[in-house]
Amino acid sequence: MRYELHLNPATGPLPALPTGAPPGDAGPGAFHRSLPGYRCTPLRDSPELARLLGVRAVLVKDEATRLGLPSFKILGASWATVTAVLRHWIAQPVTPLTLDRVAAAIPRPRTRRLVAATDGNHGRGVARMARLLGVAATILVPAGTAGARTDAIADEGAEVVVVDGSYDDAIAASAALAGPDTLVVSDTSWPGYELIPAAVVAGYATLFAEIDADIAGRGLPAPTVVALQAGVGAFAAAGIRHFRAPDRPGPPPRTVVVEPTGANCLMASARAGRLAEVPGPHRSTMAGLNCGLPSVLAWPTVRAGADVFLAVDDDAAHRAMTELADAGVVAGESGAAGLAGLLAVARTGDPGDRTRTGLAPDACVLVVNTEGATDPVNYRRVVGHAPAPLDDTPAGVA
Numbered sequence: 001m002r003y004e005l006h007l008n009p010a011t012g013p014l015p016a017l018p019t020g021a022p023p024g025d026a027g028p029g030a031f032h033r034s035l036p037g038y039r040c041t042p043l044r045d046s047p048e049l050a051r052l053l054g055v056r057a058v059l060v061k062d063e064a065t066r067l068g069l070p071s072f073k074i075l076g077a078s079w080a081t082v083t084a085v086l087r088h089w090i091a092q093p094v095t096p097l098t099l100d101r102v103a104a105a106i107p108r109p110r111t112r113r114l115v116a117a118t119d120g121n122h123g124r125g126v127a128r129m130a131r132l133l134g135v136a137a138t139i140l141v142p143a144g145t146a147g148a149r150t151d152a153i154a155d156e157g158a159e160v161v162v163v164d165g166s167y168d169d170a171i172a173a174s175a176a177l178a179g180p181d182t183l184v185v186s187d188t189s190w191p192g193y194e195l196i197p198a199a200v201v202a203g204y205a206t207l208f209a210e211i212d213a214d215i216a217g218r219g220l221p222a223p224t225v226v227a228l229q230a231g232v233g234a235f236a237a238a239g240i241r242h243f244r245a246p247d248r249p250g251p252p253p254r255t256v257v258v259e260p261t262g263a264n265c266l267m268a269s270a271r272a273g274r275l276a277e278v279p280g281p282h283r284s285t286m287a288g289l290n291c292g293l294p295s296v297l298a299w300p301t302v303r304a305g306a307d308v309f310l311a312v313d314d315d316a317a318h319r320a321m322t323e324l325a326d327a328g329v330v331a332g333e334s335g336a337a338g339l340a341g342l343l344a345v346a347r348t349g350d351p352g353d354r355t356r357t358g359l360a361p362d363a364c365v366l367v368v369n370t371e372g373a374t375d376p377v378n379y380r381r382v383v384g385h386a387p388a389p390l391d392d393t394p395a396g397v398a
């Protein structure tokens with residue numbers, strides 16, 4: 001279980017993000033509540049994991065099932081989709097902003113299409129949104145994407161195109177498909193394409209708001225350390241913006257950004273002091289994190305707000321999947337990555353690295369299990385048994 005650690009010397013005030021939010025008061029939280037099957041995901045208090053990390057408490061926000069899909073990504077995909085659709089296809093305001101009203105307001109839905117590139121979860125979310133809105137979807141995946149992941153996207157009714165190349169190649173191919181009736185809903189950004197990825201970041205805020213409400217309602221300790229796994233950095237940016245919001249009381253928790261070794265483009269950028277690419281092939285089983293290039297939009301927030309960058313190998317992610325399974329949480333490879341980083345430091349790190357990551361005996365650690373067993377074949381190989389049936393325990397119950 002090897003890890004690399006980089007302490008960020010450049011923390012500071014967070015930059016502003018562009019907002020493509022629809023006019024009016026509607027925010028992602030209210031819109032998410034209009035989606036079929038919306039419920040808060042559980043926040044689990046795990047004494048077993050706290051013992052392993054040598055801290056006072058570990059809270060696991062469990063996104064193994066979210067809006068009927070096995071990952072948190074639908075939160076960003078849905079809000080970004082609705083933002084793009086309102087901007088490009090619907091002339092009049094839609095109030096209240098609900099899924100049904102947006103679907104009903106799209107002119108000529110049969111001629112419209114959503115496009116996304118993905119290493120699994122984001123594209124599945126966009127495909128689900130296309131189905132709910134009654135439009136078509138084309139989802140591009142890099143070569144080598146696990147069959148279970150492409151099948152799941154196709155099951156949403158989307159056309160799946162396998163791009164002969166990496167995730168970053170799939171992104172470039174998706175961008176080229178944009179047109180008046182074809183909207184690209186990307187969770188990463190590039191120069192000139194920032195509003196939709198900003199809506200993805202805004203959409204992820206729902207899960208962090210749920211965490212705050214759960215902590216307050218159950219009298220749980222506030223996190224002093226937050227681990228955020230990263231691919232292009234949109235999820236990490238959302239967490240950092242939540243926990244380092246200027247109007248948030250008290251000192252912010254330590255934020256630890258965790259990436260796979262070999263696809264650690266945010267760590268490389270932090271070291272370089274500018275956006276840096278980590279060229280492929282990216283072969284980690286943490287498929288959702290296999291990104292060679294940070295999101296142009298997310299990077300300034302991550303640079304300003306991440307205290308520590310960690311890179312971990314697949315062995316660390318697999319150990320964390322097993323520990324989470326023992327604690328009753330079904331976590332896929334990318335889902336377990338945040339915990340994997342902290343476990344690697346707790347098990348093999350020196351006391352200095354423990355301090356750098358905030359792993360003090362009285363610490364309260366928050367990790368987010370960002371996906372369930374999205375590759376059940378690898379899950380069984382790693383954990384030794386099939387994923388447990390998903391527990392739909394409502395939030396508020398440990």
Ligand SMILES: Cc1ncc(COP(=O)(O)O)c(C=O)c1O
Nearest residue numbers: 230231232233234235288370371
């Ligand atoms: C399960 C999971 N966790 C975390 C991430 C990281 O998100 P981001 O690419 O915004 O850094 C992804 C990205 O696809 C993912 O699928």
